[in-house]
Amino acid sequence: MIVRYEVFDEDYVPEEILFRDTQIRRIAVNLKPAEHGSRPVNMLCLGPPATGKTTVIKHVMRMAEHAVTGVYVNCQVHQTRQQIFLRIFEHLHGYIPPSGISFQKLYSAILRNVVEERRILLVVLDDVNLLPAKLADEVIFLILKGHEEVDGFKAGLVGISTDMKFLASLDAKTTSVFHPDEVVFPVYDFEEMLEILRKRVLEGVVGGRVSDEALEMIAERAFEYLDLRFGIQALKMAVLNADRKGRDVVGVEDVEEVLEQSRTAFFRKMISALSREEADVLAAIYTSDVRYTGDIYAMFRSRLSYTKFYEILRKLENLRLIDTATKYDRGLKRYVVRRFRADEVLSAIDEFLK
Numbered sequence: 001m002i003v004r005y006e007v008f009d010e011d012y013v014p015e016e017i018l019f020r021d022t023q024i025r026r027i028a029v030n031l032k033p034a035e036h037g038s039r040p041v042n043m044l045c046l047g048p049p050a051t052g053k054t055t056v057i058k059h060v061m062r063m064a065e066h067a068v069t070g071v072y073v074n075c076q077v078h079q080t081r082q083q084i085f086l087r088i089f090e091h092l093h094g095y096i097p098p099s100g101i102s103f104q105k106l107y108s109a110i111l112r113n114v115v116e117e118r119r120i121l122l123v124v125l126d127d128v129n130l131l132p133a134k135l136a137d138e139v140i141f142l143i144l145k146g147h148e149e150v151d152g153f154k155a156g157l158v159g160i161s162t163d164m165k166f167l168a169s170l171d172a173k174t175t176s177v178f179h180p181d182e183v184v185f186p187v188y189d190f191e192e193m194l195e196i197l198r199k200r201v202l203e204g205v206v207g208g209r210v211s212d213e214a215l216e217m218i219a220e221r222a223f224e225y226l227d228l229r230f231g232i233q234a235l236k237m238a239v240l241n242a243d244r245k246g247r248d249v250v251g252v253e254d255v256e257e258v259l260e261q262s263r264t265a266f267f268r269k270m271i272s273a274l275s276r277e278e279a280d281v282l283a284a285i286y287t288s289d290v291r292y293t294g295d296i297y298a299m300f301r302s303r304l305s306y307t308k309f310y311e312i313l314r315k316l317e318n319l320r321l322i323d324t325a326t327k328y329d330r331g332l333k334r335y336v337v338r339r340f341r342a343d344e345v346l347s348a349i350d351e352f353l354k
């Protein structure tokens, strides 16, 4: 069999995006004004990890290329105001500006380029909820208020966030200029995951196949973790495994052999998105028997403010490492629920903290 390995890569945009017609149509409609020379409708794409937010946005950006100049910014990589605007500059100008350029010059050059080239700029801030709150406010404001600096500047903004309450974390000054249309991406159910994985095999494997049992085994595990990305990763490794052995059919044994490895890679990746403090809180949740958030906070009182602690819990929940819920126990109390086996999470944390 011939394997097109790039089809299983993180940033591969599939030929066909399944089960996301509603979101694709809605985003396309929001970009429509750009075809008539007006600003697009600002948007927030909200949903848990691996629900297709980035993929869908990249797909629609390609379709709207004639009307808007889309710049994709990964806020996990570009984490300062300067880095974010350097990325926008580079995309518009096609080269990197001189090092040490002041922010004001950088910003003005971007605004002027958009006006001179008669562009409509669309900035996509992926994982915008991972920016420090004040920075997210400032960046959004600078993009949407550019027309006050340079006449005729037109821009739209798309934020992508795993935090459903992201908008509420912005300050009033920002939300007065940014009232986005919220496009929600729900998690895929088992059948949907299976179908997406099946389609991926058709795109990526020529002259070979993955047996139904093997594919179902991967989909079951991906569904258990509620993470399609895990499924695609495991699929890639299973295909690689069979290919190495010179076989054309990927079977259950190929999947079994790589599941352990995929699971380790999956946890490692999730945990690498955490700061030291966040990893410490996660470790405490997966080590101790304490469940109420107030009791867990007691362990960190000397190190973390109350607000900071709850921000960390929210991030862990958004990354789907834990769930939280409330119950009545002499008053309404919030408690945490572990989502995975403790030994798996703890060994990934140990490795991360080494």
Ligand SMILES: Nc1ncnc2c1ncn2[C@@H]1O[C@H](COP(=O)(O)OP(=O)(O)OP(=O)(O)O)[C@@H](O)[C@H]1O
Pocket: 009, 010, 011, 012, 013, 014, 016, 017, 018, 019, 020, 047, 048, 049, 050, 051, 052, 053, 054, 055, 056, 161, 162, 185, 196, 228, 229, 232
């Ligand atoms: N509907 C779909 N059809 C085909 N592939 C999909 C679909 N949705 C997601 N994928 C695949 O799943 C993986 C994760 O998707 P994507 O990066 O778009 O998710 P996301 O919601 O942006 O995740 P995160 O919030 O973690 O960044 C990618 O490999 C993507 O190709």
